Amino acid sequence: MTDSPLVPAIEVQGLGKRFSDNGQAVINDLSFSVAADSSLCLLGPSGCGKTTLLRLLMGLEEPSSGVIRITPALAKQMSYVFQEPRLVPWRTCLENVLLPLELTRGKNEASRAYALDLLQRLGLDERLQHFPGELSGGMQMRVALARALVTRPGIVLLDEPFAALDERTRFRMQDLLLELKSRLQLQYVFVTHSISEAVYLGDQILLLDGEGRARDWRGIDFAERNQQLKLTPSFNAIVQSYSQLFSEMENSNTASSRSGERP
Amino acid sequence: MIDPLKAWLVEKYPAWIFLAVLLSTWEWVVAQEWVASYLLPSPTQIFQTTLELWPEIYAATLSTANSIAWGLGWSAVSGVTLALLFFAIPIVRRAVLPFCIFFQTVPIISIAPLLVIWFGFGQPTVRASAFIVSLFPILANTLTGLQETDAHLKGLFRLYRPSPWQLIFKLQIPSAIPYILTGIKISAGLAVIGAIVGEFIAGGGLGSLIDAARTQQRVDLVFSGVVMSSVLALLLVFIIEVASRLLLRGRPYLRKL
Numbered sequence: 001m002t003d004s005p006l007v008p009a010i011e012v013q014g015l016g017k018r019f020s021d022n023g024q025a026v027i028n029d030l031s032f033s034v035a036a037d038s039s040l041c042l043l044g045p046s047g048c049g050k051t052t053l054l055r056l057l058m059g060l061e062e063p064s065s066g067v068i069r070i071t072p073a074l075a076k077q078m079s080y081v082f083q084e085p086r087l088v089p090w091r092t093c094l095e096n097v098l099l100p101l102e103l104t105r106g107k108n109e110a111s112r113a114y115a116l117d118l119l120q121r122l123g124l125d126e127r128l129q130h131f132p133g134e135l136s137g138g139m140q141m142r143v144a145l146a147r148a149l150v151t152r153p154g155i156v157l158l159d160e161p162f163a164a165l166d167e168r169t170r171f172r173m174q175d176l177l178l179e180l181k182s183r184l185q186l187q188y189v190f191v192t193h194s195i196s197e198a199v200y201l202g203d204q205i206l207l208l209d210g211e212g213r214a215r216d217w218r219g220i221d222f223a224e225r226n227q228q229l230k231l232t233p234s235f236n237a238i239v240q241s242y243s244q245l246f247s248e249m250e251n252s253n254t255a256s257s258r259s260g261e262r263p
Numbered sequence: 264m265i266d267p268l269k270a271w272l273v274e275k276y277p278a279w280i281f282l283a284v285l286l287s288t289w290e291w292v293v294a295q296e297w298v299a300s301y302l303l304p305s306p307t308q309i310f311q312t313t314l315e316l317w318p319e320i321y322a323a324t325l326s327t328a329n330s331i332a333w334g335l336g337w338s339a340v341s342g343v344t345l346a347l348l349f350f351a352i353p354i355v356r357r358a359v360l361p362f363c364i365f366f367q368t369v370p371i372i373s374i375a376p377l378l379v380i381w382f383g384f385g386q387p388t389v390r391a392s393a394f395i396v397s398l399f400p401i402l403a404n405t406l407t408g409l410q411e412t413d414a415h416l417k418g419l420f421r422l423y424r425p426s427p428w429q430l431i432f433k434l435q436i437p438s439a440i441p442y443i444l445t446g447i448k449i450s451a452g453l454a455v456i457g458a459i460v461g462e463f464i465a466g467g468g469l470g471s472l473i474d475a476a477r478t479q480q481r482v483d484l485v486f487s488g489v490v491m492s493s494v495l496a497l498l499l500v501f502i503i504e505v506a507s508r509l510l511l512r513g514r515p516y517l518r519k520l
Binding site: 060079080088090099102 | 415416418419420421422423424425429433434437514515516517
């Protein structure tokens with residue numbers, strides 16, 4: 001049942017976003033849909049509107065044009081992971097994870113037990129009473145993940161969450177995300193500017209160009225994903241093709257900016 | 264509590280040595296009769312006078328301490344409350360805050376006679392004087408703390424569509440706590456000044472002890488009054504530090520700016 005279920009989880013049509021009336025569009029006429037059980041990676045050069053698109057999906061920004069349709073059941077339970085862990089410094093690890101429950105008045109014995117369970121799965125059970133300032137960057141990000149998952153979301157939106165981590169930690173976090181995805185039947189939209197990360201984590205990849213237009217849309221199908229996969233020729237072929245697209249975009253960008261130079 | 268104290272003593276030992284040098288030089292200069300002892304009494308003489316008149320000095324110190332505690336306590340309560348009010352209702356802030364700033368520039372010594380007219384001689388005026396001078400720093404600091412809540416954290420809270428109350432109690436007040444503590448510490452020193460000034464005019468406490476000693480040319484007694492008032496100020500800062508540590512124990516990240 002992996003290919004095209006009848007109702008897509010997310011459907012975007014003719015989406016556009018500009019921040020002021022005469023400003024340049026950050027997102028330009030985007031249309032795509034995400035199947036109910038697949039995860040999407042948004043890939044593109046920096047400043048191409050990936051974060052804006054994520055914020056639009058979350059409802060943190062209003063679209064200037066077009067529509068976003070998200071299955072109501074999923075729309076109600078979306079959560080968001082920022083580029084940085086963004087933990088509350090005076091709350092302990094556990095209290096940070098419980099924060100969404102407190103704010104949505106969903107804190108009770110069962111949800112607390114679930115929070116503890118999540119923290120244990122993320123290997124943080126010995127750090128419950130530690131403050132964020134006492135944790136490493138990778139641990140802080142795991143706390144942020146637990147906080148995003150504690151409300152049992154259907155979709156998690158992640159905005160380059162692992163970009164600031166060192167490589168080994170980043171790889172571990174990628175595997176952790178894949179594991180959570182299969183265990184919790186989680187769906188995610190993952191923003192990244194790393195090609196290999198996108199190919200590794202995405203069932204589908206949407207490549208945006210510098211003007212916030214869709215440049216490429218494709219499904220990625222691997223039977224199994226683990227770090228060894230990154231060494232296989234088929235994986236590298238996909239990465240290679242994206243590198244090519246990236247350099248094409250860069251070339252056309254410099255060309256257009258040259259022709260558009262102001263006197 | 265013992266180890267930080269020990270560390271503090273070790274860290275500050277140059278200051279203690281300097282104090283000893285200063286006091287013995289002073290003692291020696293007076294003993295050489297280079298300065299008349301009725302103008303500058305020696306440290307030992309000041310100490311003796313303090314011991315002799317201890318019951319009076321102690322009573323005066325207690326009375327001043329009482330006024331300071333009252334004034335500072337109420338400015339902490341009303342400063343934080345006003346700041347919350349100003350923060351929650353911006354139009355009130357815009358209407359009232361400019362006048363608070365103006366009022367704060369009026370020197371306390373020029374308002375003190377007015378306070379005597381309103382509250383009469385004695386402690387009520389002294390308390391009011393300590394209250395007035397210590398209110399503004401707490402108000403201003405608390406307001407700054409509330410307004411300068413980290414924008415990223417605000418973005419995080421917004422994800423969960425919190426009520427204004429949740430925002431204030433779970434985000435804005437906790438982020439303002441270090442600012443409130445700083446405000447109270449600044450105000451502590453000012454409250455001592457306010458109380459002594461109030462006592463100069465309205466009577467009572469160390470202020471009137473110093474004033475009376477001056478009219479009787481008892482410079483040694485003036486000095487013991489001065490020493491006691493600075494001891495009070497130091498003690499106050501110490502108490503505030505210990506109290507904030509006790510209140511926020513296990514939450515070191517609320518004490519940091």
